[in-house]
Amino acid sequence: MQITPSSADDIVWGGSRTMQRQLRAMLLVMVLFTGCGGRTVSAPAPPIGFVNQTLHSDAQLWSLWKAAQQNLSQQVDLNPLQRTLDSAPTQILPGDARVWNISPRQLSVSSQADVSASAFYAATGASRPDPTGLISCPQPCNVSYAPAYSLYWQPISRYAASWEFQGRSFDVLLQYEFENQILHELGYDMTWR
Secondary structure, eight states: OOOOOSSHHHHHHOSSHHHHHHHHHHHHHHHHTBOGGGOBOOOOOOOSEEEEESSSOHHHHHHHHHHHHHHHHHEEESOHHHHHHHOOOOOEEEOOGGGGGOOOEEEEEEEEOOOOHHHHHHHHSOOOOSSOSOEEOOTTOSSSEESEEEETTTTEEEEEGGGTTOTHHHHHHHHHHHHHHHHHHTTOOOTTO
């Protein structure tokens, strides 16, 4: 036996009251989690700026960020680490103007204690004087030790504490990490950076 719906509501909303309530609740939830234009509502982006845990001013960090943007607007070097480790051919792309649209969003910047010379020797068999200028690099780093590293899932740039007052060398080191943050935000392959 076939039952014919008595109204358009019965076609759209189904026959039973329980089913109607469930469908209406589901539609309400979809409306609540959908913004204008069909976009899913997401958490607001963190405020622009740094979580500055360095001995440098915010103005100095901003200057290094702008220098990183300037560098990347002229050229994008995708494999400096690979060239150092494997003598691989250079992968340099033309500059990317989108870098000017990227700002740090609560990027945590801080020093980390240098790995001791004895710990470095025990781990690698290589000798370096204290301070080593290196820190332990967490996964997914391509190396075990580096002067600095960046994480992206929680925006962090860390550097070996002994670099803090190395003037221009510190600037180059941190500017490189800021370039990495920018390139990651733009979707570049960070495997060899």
